[in-house]
Amino acid sequence: MSRVQAESVDQKLSAVPDNFGRFGRFGGRYVPETLSAALNQLEKAYDDAIIDPEFVSELEGLFGAFVGRPTPLLFAERLTEKAGGAQIYFKREDLSHTGAHKINNTLGQALLAMRMGKKRIIAETGAGQHGVATATACARFGLECIVYMGAEDVRRQSPNVRTMKLMGAEVRPVESGSRTLRDAINEAMRDWMATVETTHYIIGSVVGPHPFPRIVRDFQSVIGRETIECCNKLFGRLPDTVVACVGGGSNAAGMFYPFVDFPDVRLVGIEAGGRSSNEGEHAAPLTYGTPGILHGSLSYVLQDLDGQTADVHSVSAGLDYPGVGPEHSYWRDSGRVDYTSVTDSAALDAFDMVAQQEGVLPALETSHALAWAVEAASEMSPEEILVVCMSGRGDKDAAEIARLRGQE
Amino acid sequence: MSHKDGKKQTGIERLENAFAVCKAEGRRAVSPFITAGDPDSETTVAILKSISTAGATCCELGVPYSDPIADGAVIQSSYTRALNAGMNLEKMFSIVSEIREACEMPLLAMASYSLIFRSGIEAFVKRGESSGLAGFVVPDLPLEESDELDEQCRRSGLALVRLVTPTTPPERAREIAKRSTGFLYCVSVAGVTGERTALPDGLIDRIKWLRKESNVPILVGFGISSADQAREVATVADGVIVGSAVVRCLEEARDVETMANAAGSFVQELVKSCQVC
Numbered sequence A: 001m002s003r004v005q006a007e008s009v010d011q012k013l014s015a016v017p018d019n020f021g022r023f024g025r026f027g028g029r030y031v032p033e034t035l036s037a038a039l040n041q042l043e044k045a046y047d048d049a050i051i052d053p054e055f056v057s058e059l060e061g062l063f064g065a066f067v068g069r070p071t072p073l074l075f076a077e078r079l080t081e082k083a084g085g086a087q088i089y090f091k092r093e094d095l096s097h098t099g100a101h102k103i104n105n106t107l108g109q110a111l112l113a114m115r116m117g118k119k120r121i122i123a124e125t126g127a128g129q130h131g132v133a134t135a136t137a138c139a140r141f142g143l144e145c146i147v148y149m150g151a152e153d154v155r156r157q158s159p160n161v162r163t164m165k166l167m168g169a170e171v172r173p174v175e176s177g178s179r180t181l182r183d184a185i186n187e188a189m190r191d192w193m194a195t196v197e198t199t200h201y202i203i204g205s206v207v208g209p210h211p212f213p214r215i216v217r218d219f220q221s222v223i224g225r226e227t228i229e230c231c232n233k234l235f236g237r238l239p240d241t242v243v244a245c246v247g248g249g250s251n252a253a254g255m256f257y258p259f260v261d262f263p264d265v266r267l268v269g270i271e272a273g274g275r276s277s278n279e280g281e282h283a284a285p286l287t288y289g290t291p292g293i294l295h296g297s298l299s300y301v302l303q304d305l306d307g308q309t310a311d312v313h314s315v316s317a318g319l320d321y322p323g324v325g326p327e328h329s330y331w332r333d334s335g336r337v338d339y340t341s342v343t344d345s346a347a348l349d350a351f352d353m354v355a356q357q358e359g360v361l362p363a364l365e366t367s368h369a370l371a372w373a374v375e376a377a378s379e380m381s382p383e384e385i386l387v388v389c390m391s392g393r394g395d396k397d398a399a400e401i402a403r404l405r406g407q408e
Numbered sequence B: 001m002s003h004k005d006g007k008k009q010t011g012i013e014r015l016e017n018a019f020a021v022c023k024a025e026g027r028r029a030v031s032p033f034i035t036a037g038d039p040d041s042e043t044t045v046a047i048l049k050s051i052s053t054a055g056a057t058c059c060e061l062g063v064p065y066s067d068p069i070a071d072g073a074v075i076q077s078s079y080t081r082a083l084n085a086g087m088n089l090e091k092m093f094s095i096v097s098e099i100r101e102a103c104e105m106p107l108l109a110m111a112s113y114s115l116i117f118r119s120g121i122e123a124f125v126k127r128g129e130s131s132g133l134a135g136f137v138v139p140d141l142p143l144e145e146s147d148e149l150d151e152q153c154r155r156s157g158l159a160l161v162r163l164v165t166p167t168t169p170p171e172r173a174r175e176i177a178k179r180s181t182g183f184l185y186c187v188s189v190a191g192v193t194g195e196r197t198a199l200p201d202g203l204i205d206r207i208k209w210l211r212k213e214s215n216v217p218i219l220v221g222f223g224i225s226s227a228d229q230a231r232e233v234a235t236v237a238d239g240v241i242v243g244s245a246v247v248r249c250l251e252e253a254r255d256v257e258t259m260a261n262a263a264g265s266f267v268q269e270l271v272k273s274c275q276v277c
Helices: A002-010 A033-049 A053-067 A077-083 A102-115 A129-141 A151-156 A158-166 A181-195 A212-220 A222-235 A250-259 A326-334 A344-358 A364-378 A395-404 B011-024 B041-053 B073-084 B089-102 B113-119 B121-131 B147-156 B170-179 B203-213 B227-234 B244-251 B256-273
Strands: A073-075 A087-091 A120-125 A144-150 A170-174 A199-201 A241-245 A266-274 A290-294 A297-301 A337-343 A385-389 B029-035 B059-062 B107-110 B135-137 B159-164 B184-187 B218-221 B239-242
Touching (some): A033 A102, A033 A181, A033 A212, A033 B159, A033 B170, A053 A102, A073 A222, A077 A087, A077 A344, A077 A364, A087 A222, A102 A120, A102 A129, A102 A199, A102 A212, A102 A250, A129 A144, A129 A158, A144 A151, A144 A158, A144 A181, A151 A170, A158 A170, A170 A181, A181 A199, A212 A222, A212 A250, A212 A326, A222 A250, A241 A250, A250 A326, A250 A385, A266 A326, A266 A344, A266 A364, A290 B113, A297 A326, A326 A337, A337 A344, A337 A364, A344 A395, A364 A385, A364 A395, B011 B029, B011 B135, B011 B159, B029 B041, B029 B073, B029 B218, B029 B244, B029 B256, B041 B059, B041 B089, B041 B256, B059 B073, B073 B244, B113 B121, B121 B147, B147 B159, B159 B170, B170 B203, B184 B203, B203 B218, B227 B239, B227 B256, B239 B244, B244 B256
Parallel strands (some): A087 A385, A120 A144, A120 A199, A144 A170, A241 A266, A241 A385, A266 A337, B059 B107, B135 B159, B159 B184, B184 B218, B218 B239
Antiparallel strands (some): A073 A087, A290 A297
8 A cells, every 4th residue: 555655656747857857758957067067066055955944934035025925816807707718817926026927936046046155146038027037136135147138139128128227237138049038048058157156047947957947946836836725715626727828938837836746637838829830930849849959958849850949939028939848848748738829919919808808917928828718718617717827917018019019 | 981991990990090190290189170061061171171181180070050058159150150051960961971081080070969869869870970970079968968879979989079177076077087988078168169368277287187087088178279378288188179269260261272271271380389299
């Protein structure tokens, strides 16, 4: 009996990664030797930190007083009525300090950096939310902060660039390659290669070499844990369906991870479908990609037959990335999470709908999940509960949306 | 595979021979780096022939990759130019075959593991072997992830050159040295590839220490950009690797002939500075 139990514990989907950073076949650590020592140091610092009650209580304190956690679960009443099916709830990460879930991770990693005695922080950012969250954490702790951001993203997410600078961070526009998130990660890695002994790289999603995918997932898992607690309190049960948008996949990983061992809860990740399913016109590696290596880990990726990274497109800078976190690839192949994609135009429509029906301005990234949720809810019964991870707020996108519609 | 003398040598054996010749002639090895296909295959072949004639011991052929995180601006731009000009793996392997026919100089492919993995490890190594590569340098593949490629390289007799860096702890450096075949690549600085004006402090001592731990030749690279620096490193190492400085010297040349000549003269100068007795 006890043996059977032990086996079933081992087989839990949540029992990943292993010591090599493997989520099934995915993950790992494909980096230049220069970074190996720093990643080992980080792994050790993290293992020590999470069993140190002082670290845990400091982070919990910050989550409460600085971030404003727990974030509420909002019943989207008019949207539910409009969809005419399942009850739609928003997990309000957009109400977090700095306006998105990203702050959960940057605070945790900034504390880790200080444990390792590193006072210089670098980060990459796409939509700018991770850059803002990193700048914010660094300001809070008095750390030097440099944020790499693709020049194209600097243009389309200018409100966040201003915020980062106001927080005392230096923003370095990246002009190489496609001038978006992927190039920002390359540049941050290059910086780290040269400064690794004094600098910590706060990666912004569940991507990159081991142990980053695990660390970021764990810091973001507060989203799913709070959702479970809140659902139990409000409904006396878990939700039927939980949906989140997936770029690198940190809000989705944080939301899904606490749910993966509850097989009755349907989990759905929404990628950026862009303009079409043609190569270069979307950013949906789990939908259209193949397993490959990008930015230090093995995961689904959009690349050509030689292994060159493909161009990608999304109206949303935060989803405009050819790779995805390795744990999502694991969940995809194990069948635990369903992944699909939503186009630019459907996301823009959902943005309008949620703004006008609910008085909540969602981030363009989040709007992808919302578009799917409204569709899906209409095919579900009114007894069913659908939770959308409202990963971030859309103030940063207002100007870009106006520009796209020629309403500057 | 077969060559003029009809003898079938493995990639590792060809590298061993090349180093033995160097040693016999009282020289340290010089291994330049150039990008395959920058600006095109024809020029790359001409440059390789020229640096072989100039006395290069072996050469690293950079396989252009879209996201080279270990490379600085010079090599990154070179990769981008090559990819924009239509370089791909098929053309890269054709360059290798052509050089295998024409020169003795062993060629190593400097390739991201992303590219190797995408082709399939066994398939990629076999393709390397049949085109006449002597081995691989894989800058983004640490020890822990390298078993499969290591196994395939051993089967094909190709070298898997491993890298140690200033951040590698001693016991790990020992293990890397033990598992490196062909030669050991000692990275001079923590950072990306690129020219630097001075050799880092402690480098000479580090090389001396590694020399005792390694059974294969030690070549030092990253940041070595002048004949003077090469001369200094050559006092303790078995050779030098010069990358960005070669690529930059090619940027300034315009046509095939001047590029080949420029690379040839630069390599000749390096070879001269690595004459130790």
